[in-house]
Amino acid sequence: MRFDVVTLFPELFAPHLAVGITRRAFESRLVDVRLWPLRDFAEGTYRRVDDRPFGGGPGMVMLAEPLERALAAVKAQRAEQSPAADGTAPVVVHFTPTGERITQALVRELAAGPGAILLCGRYEGIDQRVLDRHVTRELSLGDFVLSGGELPALALLDAVARLQPGVLTPESHExxxxxxxxxxxxxxxxxxxxLQPTEGSDAxxxxxxxxxxxxxxxxxxxxxxxxxxxxxxxxxxxxxxxxxxxxxxxxxxxxxxxxxxxx
Structure with a gap:
């Protein structure tokens, strides 16, 4: 299976993919993770990927056009190198506190599938038009807010990887x-x-x-x-x-x- 991750911070992923028992899945490409730095698809001297929101308000919004270019490149490469057997478009996942909560049942579903494109937002969020046009599923780790989608993406990749054959004994995850x-x-x-007693605690x-x-x-x-x-x-x-x-x-x-x- 293949996961393409569109992110502003690809450097957050490399250490996690190289350590622990789940590295077996990543090193063997049972779970093939490909990182797509969003700034590579931005234009101008400063490779800008965000701007002020229409209507005013705090924070910045991730611009639609760099994301559109990144997703187009990911989809084109997947169509060439990793086409779905049934010809369906890849699932595009966006991580947001407003998404459905990630559960073990959902992880099992993804672990048995062909993978997905993982879209990691930052700032106040992503231009809604990108979500309307491209996103298949919105997911959340829980009822709290993180600085971006990279940690939920890492959590999902870890959960999927540990269910792959040969990573753990079947009894472990069952x-x-x-x-x-x-x-x-x-x-x-x-x-x-x-366990020997300590001060204030019995054996x-x-x-x-x-x-x-x-x-x-x-x-x-x-x-x-x-x-x-x-x-x-x-x-x-x-x-x-x-x-x-x-x-x-x-x-x-x-x-x-x-x-x-x-x-």
Whole structure:
């Protein structure tokens, strides 16, 4: 799959693509990331990409024409080098606080597809005419505002890369939070078995069930922890799991017990 990133700051991407376990996907071109510096498509001595907004107001707006030229170049190269099998135009993603929230389901959808063009805005935003003409999907990391679209683009690339074959073992991402059963992940422990006390804190052991070697009991304990954490922090996900038929009778008993006073 191929992701073309139109950005004012391509230097933000190189370090991330070269480190960590997800670099396997980028180095092998399972996830082929191509960076398009927006100023290369600006004109004039200063390569200007922004100007004051019509109607007044604070800040600056990214100009339409450099973005139009950049997107035309990206689309032309994709049509020549990476044409879609069904002849469809590439998805163009714009990152904005007003977009739909990125979810694991959306990441899985993109991870199984041909990629996309990622449009990273800055300043007060992008001339709306560019969005109206080119953008297929608007996405957001959450209900907060960032300085630009580069961090959401990096987050999306990382999430997509880790789902590619050979990057992680299948079990690793199948048990992630927001996986197909909708639940948050359970706690994890490693050595030592007893974390020594510190001032103001007692010694902390690993839960005994994890040392038992009893796989069925361990699986049940982990599932119970998932249910408890999800019910406490994201009850909406419990409702989604229930609606999708992902909760067993044993799960429902655990949730009923958790709902009792004092639990």
């Amino acid at each position: 048990q992630d939070s927001f996986s197909e059963d909708f639940l948050l992940d359970c706690p994890h422990y490693s050595r030592p078995e007893l 902390l052991p690993v839960p005994p069930v994890l040392l038992s070697g009893h796989h069925a009991q361990i699986a049940r304990w982990r599932r119970d922890q998932q249910l408890a954490i999800t019910a406490h922090r994201r009850p909406d996900l419990i409702a989604a799991a229930r609606a999708a038929g992902r909760l067993s009778a044993a799960d429902e008993r655990v949730l009923k017990a958790l709902a009792q006073p004092g639990c």
